[in-house]
Structure formats: structure tokens, C-alpha cells
Amino acid sequence: MVPASAVTMETKTTFCRICEALCGLEVDVADGRVLDIRPDPAHVATGGFGCPKGLKQHRILGSPDRLRTPMKREGSSWREATWEEALADIGSRVKHLVGEHDPDAIAMYVGTAAGFSVLHPIFAQGFMDGIGSRSMYASATQDCANKFAVAREVYGFALTQPFPDIDRVKCLIVVGGNPVVSKWSFLQVPNPSRRIRDVAARGGRVWVVDPRRTETARVATDHVFIRPDTDPFFFLAFLNELIATGGVNHDRVARHMSGFEAIAALARPWTPERTEPVTRIPAATLREMVRSYREADGAALYCSTGVNMGRNGSLAFWLQEVINAVSGNLDRRGGTLVGNGIFDFARFGKKYGVMTKRHASRLGGFTSVNDAFPGGMLADEILTPGPRQVRALFVTGGNPLITMPNSARLRDALRDLELLVCVDVFLNETASLAHWVLPATSPLQRPDLPFVFPLFLGMQARPYLQATEAVVPPDGLQRDEATIYLDLARACDVGLFGSKVARRAMELLSRLHARLHPERAPGVPQEWILSALLRLGGEGRFDALLGQRHGRLRPDHAGGDFLGKRCVTDDGRVQLAPPVLLEQARKLEADFALEGAGDARLRLITRRAVTTHNSWTHNFEDFVSGGRDTNRLYVHPADAARLGLASGDYADVVSETATVRLPVDLLDDLQPGTVALPHGWGHQHAAGLGVASRTRGVNVNILAADGADRLERVSGMAHLTGLPVDVRRASGPPDPGSWSGLPQGATSAGTAEDGRAGG
Numbered sequence: 001m002v003p004a005s006a007v008t009m010e011t012k013t014t015f016c017r018i019c020e021a022l023c024g025l026e027v028d029v030a031d032g033r034v035l036d037i038r039p040d041p042a043h044v045a046t047g048g049f050g051c052p053k054g055l056k057q058h059r060i061l062g063s064p065d066r067l068r069t070p071m072k073r074e075g076s077s078w079r080e081a082t083w084e085e086a087l088a089d090i091g092s093r094v095k096h097l098v099g100e101h102d103p104d105a106i107a108m109y110v111g112t113a114a115g116f117s118v119l120h121p122i123f124a125q126g127f128m129d130g131i132g133s134r135s136m137y138a139s140a141t142q143d144c145a146n147k148f149a150v151a152r153e154v155y156g157f158a159l160t161q162p163f164p165d166i167d168r169v170k171c172l173i174v175v176g177g178n179p180v181v182s183k184w185s186f187l188q189v190p191n192p193s194r195r196i197r198d199v200a201a202r203g204g205r206v207w208v209v210d211p212r213r214t215e216t217a218r219v220a221t222d223h224v225f226i227r228p229d230t231d232p233f234f235f236l237a238f239l240n241e242l243i244a245t246g247g248v249n250h251d252r253v254a255r256h257m258s259g260f261e262a263i264a265a266l267a268r269p270w271t272p273e274r275t276e277p278v279t280r281i282p283a284a285t286l287r288e289m290v291r292s293y294r295e296a297d298g299a300a301l302y303c304s305t306g307v308n309m310g311r312n313g314s315l316a317f318w319l320q321e322v323i324n325a326v327s328g329n330l331d332r333r334g335g336t337l338v339g340n341g342i343f344d345f346a347r348f349g350k351k352y353g354v355m356t357k358r359h360a361s362r363l364g365g366f367t368s369v370n371d372a373f374p375g376g377m378l379a380d381e382i383l384t385p386g387p388r389q390v391r392a393l394f395v396t397g398g399n400p401l402i403t404m405p406n407s408a409r410l411r412d413a414l415r416d417l418e419l420l421v422c423v424d425v426f427l428n429e430t431a432s433l434a435h436w437v438l439p440a441t442s443p444l445q446r447p448d449l450p451f452v453f454p455l456f457l458g459m460q461a462r463p464y465l466q467a468t469e470a471v472v473p474p475d476g477l478q479r480d481e482a483t484i485y486l487d488l489a490r491a492c493d494v495g496l497f498g499s500k501v502a503r504r505a506m507e508l509l510s511r512l513h514a515r516l517h518p519e520r521a522p523g524v525p526q527e528w529i530l531s532a533l534l535r536l537g538g539e540g541r542f543d544a545l546l547g548q549r550h551g552r553l554r555p556d557h558a559g560g561d562f563l564g565k566r567c568v569t570d571d572g573r574v575q576l577a578p579p580v581l582l583e584q585a586r587k588l589e590a591d592f593a594l595e596g597a598g599d600a601r602l603r604l605i606t607r608r609a610v611t612t613h614n615s616w617t618h619n620f621e622d623f624v625s626g627g628r629d630t631n632r633l634y635v636h637p638a639d640a641a642r643l644g645l646a647s648g649d650y651a652d653v654v655s656e657t658a659t660v661r662l663p664v665d666l667l668d669d670l671q672p673g674t675v676a677l678p679h680g681w682g683h684q685h686a687a688g689l690g691v692a693s694r695t696r697g698v699n700v701n702i703l704a705a706d707g708a709d710r711l712e713r714v715s716g717m718a719h720l721t722g723l724p725v726d727v728r729r730a731s732g733p734p735d736p737g738s739w740s741g742l743p744q745g746a747t748s749a750g751t752a753e754d755g756r757a758g759g
């Protein structure tokens with residue numbers, strides 16, 4: 001660290017772009033480097049909140065491993081290259097592939113990191129539109145595409161996502177979510193612990209339904225265990241009981257919704273007594289939960305990844321939305337709200353075809369969701385010959401080798417590609433297989449606005465806007481992603497957003513911007529484009545917003561402005577019983593029978609620590625030292641006794657696709673019959689992660705299956721939680737040098753002695 005006294009220090013305000021909390025930050029900067037980061041106590045919405053990941057991001061990104069130049073792989077080694085060389089080679093390969101094959105042969109995978117910038121996903125899509133390719137894949141099909149697929153059917157637009165009115169709700173039921181550690185998803189709100197305690201403080205009740213007594217459950221008023229992956233039966237019984245006890249607001253239903261009779265008929269057989277043996281939620285407990293929801297002056301059901309990543313994530317989320325709607329809680333203060341962004345994005349999307357396309361996949365019969373195909377089909381699309389076979393892949397802000405199902409198979413597929421290009425800040429596991437890795441600026445090196453959920457959709461507990469400049473300049477040859485995709489479009493001789501005129505206009509603007517602002521990084525004039533977006537929404541200029549350093553509050557949510565006004569289905573009514581979901585619901589009886597047959601296998605769920613964010617933060621010594629250099633298998637003491645396991649033993653976890661070996665910890669917060677394994681590990685083959693590659697953790701997602709018959713039909717989601725697994729005591733640590741992506745029968749990495757973890 002540079003001693004602060006040696007240089008002139010300046011404190012800048014910005015906001016974190018790692019997770020949806022978007023915490024306001026104060027950043028001490030000197031000599032173009034970040035010295036320290038603190039929460040911004042004066043921020044209009046996040047005042048004084050932050051977490052270790054956001055407050056140490058300058059140290060994570062200050063690693064010697066940070067990409068500073070384009071990198072070219074030559075065999076198993078890497079060399080630095082110029083942008084000119086990289087763009088010329090990529091451009092000529094893409095031109096050749098497009099000349100020889102269908103444009104769909106060029107694919108793109110958009111990762112979660114891309115979503116936390118406004119311009120990154122827009123320009124990445126613009127590049128693919130220029131190529132004329134429909135082969136888009138996104139990380140959403142690992143954790144949230146069910147919500148988009150359902151919203152498209154129910155509300156007419158995938159990004160219409162009602163959220164709980166956290167600051168007024170009186171009964172909040174959180175299913176399969178742990179906001180105290182992961183923060184809220186599909187809702188921008190800081191300090192989740194305090195928000196949950198506040199509900200109880202105003203006389204309300206917060207229920208957490210989860211197979212683990214999570215950190216959120218500990219601050220909630222009530223916790224209810226549920227057998228993993230039985231969520232649709234919980235929601236069906238909830239709806240059944242709600243209807244049976246007169247909890248339906250028939251006036252609202254009649255005025256604003258269609259399909260109630262069909263949904264009521266669907267729920268009729270699913271009494272709390274019937275579902276109890278499968279969900280393991282006692283009927284009396286479920287009835288008490290429904291009563292507290294029904295009688296509260298404002299209630300909301302909310303679910304997250306524990307539901308999304310199950311076998312029936314779309315059905316479960318659909319039923320949740322139906323309950324919130326028919327109970328009269330949708331579109332009311334204290335219930336669930338549909339936010340107002342800076343403009344009506346749903347109407348804009350419907351009018352201009354943004355995120356509304358329904359492309360058919362080449363294989364598997366999937367329909368695109370948010371203009372993207374299931375990630376769990378990518379290996380098949382690469383490995384299966386024929387027209388539209390994927391031959392080149394751009395990976396932007398993602399690490400699919402860690403996050404996708406059956407990533408051992410995906411690894412083989414990526415090796416088959418004629419061109420793999422990664423745009424990232426580190427040379428991670430996926431990039432290690434790439435032909436080219438292009439260095440992107442980090443969040444603190446680029447100007448921005450809050451990302452699409454808060455900006456265009458108002459998905460915030462307290463609506464506000466904030467602008468940030470680039471807090472520090474690039475410290476190498478890094479370029480922002482908008483510039484990278486403009487450069488790639490030129491190198492490949494394709495248009496931007498499908499138009500060469502648009503590309504040339506952007507090039508002209510970039511040159512003009514460079515002439516007027518020689519002090520800024522050259523490239524796409526990001527501030528001008530962000531300013532244009534703000535003006536489109538009547539929010540003034542970017543510079544003016546920048547002057548409001550701690551953010552600018554927007555009008556608070558009023559509720560009552562969605563139903564009959566902003567619902568963009570064909571008839572403007574909420575569709576409670578879309579045919580595609582009713583059709584999918586036919587499988588529930590068979591699934592229920594299977595569950596009822598008494599599958600005694602353990603169910604594997606995931607878990608996250610506050611210092612991890614998917615696969616991002618393990619290349620930082622502070623977060624992986626002191627025995628925290630591995631994930632662990634958490635086992636309930638009763639299950640451990642049955643399996644002959646003790647804390648510190650090694651165990652093999654066996655699924656249909658792979659076996660991983662790792663140390664065991666006992667955890668009595670788990671529901672017996674459930675084991676937990678944190679995700680985002682398995683970095684041993686990352687060429688450019690000097691710290692993470694020495695960790696011992698295993699990649700939990702190699703235990704999940706990919707391919708058409710293993711993905712959820714409506715959304716294309718992979719089944720990544722609630723997996724049936726066998727657990728056996730292992731004789732000792734895995735062989736040194738093995739990798740966590742080895743196929744069935746092999747074991748995973750891990751070389752050092754076991755240490756104790758903090759969880």
C-alpha cells in the first residue's frame with residue numbers, strides 16, 4: 001500500500017458494483033491508485049453500509065495477476081500482445097468462420113459481472129447483432145432465468161419483477177433465500193439484517209423457509225425447515241389453504257387477472273396434510289404461516305436461488321407470484337411493488353423488441369429467455385455437428401467452467417472450439433483455455449450508473465439515482481467493454497446493433513470525445529451515452545447527477561400504478577394460468593409420487609460465505625487463509641453418525657455425473673437428510689490466479705447434469721440445488737494434482753493438510 005502521506009490524497013464517492021446492494025462508497029485515491037475504501041455514511045439510500053468484498057475490492061483487483069494487456073495463448077503458455085495484434089487475429093478468424101458457416105456459429109456467454117455495468121451488456125449484444133448471431137447464452141440459466149421466463153408469461157415482459165415492499169411489509173416469507181449473506185436479489189437494498197429486524201420491530205413477522213437455519217433465519221421471527229427441492233408443493237399447499245380460508249381478493253382478481261379458475265383447480269388437491277410428508281412442513285405450521293400472511297396489513301412471498309435452482313424453479317416461482325397476486329398483495333404498499341425506472345422499460349421493450357425475442361434453440365427444443373439460450377446446452381451446441389454448430393465463443397464477464405452444470409464436459413467442449421475469446425479482469429479457469437484474453441477495466445476504472453434493475457426498472461427499496469466517474473484510470477492497456485465491442489465490430493467488419501452506420505457514428509463520437517477530453521481514457525464516450533440514457537428518462541445530464549455525490553432520491557413507490565396500467569400482456573391483465581406453465585404443472589403428480597416413494601438419499605444444497613461472490617473472490621489471500629482455503633461438506637450430526645463421519649474426516653460426494661472429495665464439518669443448523677457444499681470453488685487449473693489456484697476447494701457444479709433432458713423446460717435452468725447424492729467416508733485426502741473436474745469415478749483436488757474453517 002502507498003503511504004498516504006507521500007502523495008496528495010483525494011476522497012471520491014462512488015458505488016460498489018459487485019452485488020445488487022450497490023453500496024455507496026468513499027474511496028481515497030492518490031497518484032491514480034486506490035488507497036482505501038469505506039462505506040459512504042451520507043449516501044441517500046445505503047448510508048454507511050458495506051461488506052468485506054466491496055471494501056477490499058481495490059486489494060483484490062490490485063493483485064499482480066490483474067490483466068493489464070491482451071494475452072495470447074501459445075500451447076500451454078501465455079504471452080502479452082498488443083490490441084492491434086489481438087483484434088487483427090480475432091477479426092480475421094471471425095470473418096473466416098462467418099464466411100464458411102452460419103453467423104450462429106459465433107456464440108457469446110454473458111456472465112453475472114457484465115450485468116453490473118450499464119453499457120457492457122448493451123454493447124456485447126450490439127456486437128452479436130452486428131454478426132447476426134442468435135447464439136447468446138447467459139449465467140441467468142444457472143440462477144434466475146425461471147423468474148424471467150415466468151414474468152414473460154404472467155406480466156407480458158420478462159423484466160417485470162415485483163419485489164417486496166421491504167420497509168412497509170408486515171408479513172414477509174423468504175423461501176430459499178439468505179439475504180443476510182447474499183444480499184437481496186432482484187431488489188436493491190443494503191443492510192438486510194437491519195431491514196429484517198425492522199419488520200419485527202414494527203409488529204410484523206418474517207418467516208424463513210429453508211433446509212438450513214441460515215443467517216437470515218437467525219434474525220427472522222420464524223424458521224421452518226423444508227425438504228430441499230420440494231418448493232412447488234409448499235406453494236401449492238399455501239395456495240390451497242389461502243383459497244380455503246377466504247384469502248383471495250376476488251374483486252382485484254375480477255378486475256385485473258385472468259385464469260383464476262384454472263389455478264384454483266390446480267391447487268385443489270394439494271392440502272397441507274397431503275404435502276406434509278414430502279415438504280416435511282407440518283400442516284399446522286403451514287396453516288399458521290398462511291394465517292399470518294392473510295391477516296397482515298401487507299404481506300409478501302419472496303424466493304431466491306434455493307428455489308430458482310431446483311428442478312421446478314419456474315413452477316415454484318409462478319405459484320409464488322399467483323399467491324401474491326390473488327391475495328391482493330401485488331401492487332400495493334406493504335405488499336409487492338412493480339418499480340418505476342427512469343422510463344417504462346416494459347412498454348419500450350415490447351415496442352422495440354428488446355428482450356422479447358422467442359428464438360428456438362438448434363438442439364433440445366428450448367425457447368430463448370431474455371434473448372438467451374440455456375447455458376446447460378452450450379456443450380451440446382459445441383460438440384454436435386450440423387448447421388449452426390457453435391465454433392467460436394466470446395465469454396464476457398463470466399466463468400462458465402466454474403458456474404455451469406457438468407463443467408467437466410464443458411471443459412472438453414471448449415477445447416474443441418476454433419476460437420475462444422474471454423473479456424475479463426483475470427485469467428480465470430475459462431480464460432485459461434482461451435485463444436485470446438482481452439483485459440477489461442474494473443468497476444472503479446469506469447464511469448457508470450446503477451445497472452438495469454434499479455435504473456430501468458426501479459427495483460429498489462428506496463428509489464434513487466447515482467452517477468460515478470471512473471475513480472481511477474486504467475493501470476495498463478485495459479479498455480472498457482463498450483470500447484472492446486466497438487473495436488471487435490470494426491475488426492470483424494460488422495455493424496454495431498446490426499448497423500454499420502451506427503458503428504461509424506460511434507467511432508466518430510469516440511474520436512470527438514478523445515479530442516475534447518484528452519484527460520479521459522480513449523474509447524467509447526461512456527459519459528455521453530449514459531447522459532443520453534438519463535435524458536431519455538427525463539433525469540437530466542450525467543454531469544449534474546455526478547454533482548450529487550451521495551445520490552439523488554427519486555419519488556418513493558406509491559403502489560397501485562401497475563395493475564390495469566403497466567401490465568403489458570396482450571389484454572393488459574395478469575395471466576394467472578399461462579398454458580405453458582399449466583402444461584408443465586402436469587408433471588407435478590409424478591414428481592410428488594417419486595418424492596413420496598421415500599427417496600432416502602441425501603439432498604445437496606449450496607451455501608455462500610460473506611467473503612465469496614460466486615467464483616470471484618478466492619484470489620485474495622485474506623479471504624482464503626487460515627484454513628479457509630477450501631470449501632467443506634456440511635453434514636448434520638445425525639447423518640454423520642449414520643455415515644460414520646466425524647468433523648475433519650474426508651468424504652466422497654457422489655452424483656450421477658461426478659465424485660468430489662473434501663473435508664467434512666458438522667452443522668446442526670441443517671435439516672437432517674441435507675448436506676451443504678459452498679459453490680464457486682475449484683480453481684486449480686486457473687492459469688492466471690496465483691492465489692486461488694493453490695486453494696483446495698472443489699467445484700460443486702460438476703455434480704450437476706447438463707443436456708436437454710436435464711434442464712427445466714420452461715426456463716432452461718440447470719438443476720443445481722437439492723441434488724440427490726450419496727456420501728461416503730473417504731480414506732484420506734484426494735490425490736495431489738488431481739482436478740475437481742474429473743469425470744465419474746475420479747476425485748477432486750486437494751493437497752494440503754486439513755484445517756478448520758470459519759464457514
Ligand code: SF4
Binds near residue numbers: 019022049050054183
Ligand atoms: S454488499 Fe458488499 S459486495 Fe455488495 S454492493 Fe455492498 S459492498 Fe459491494
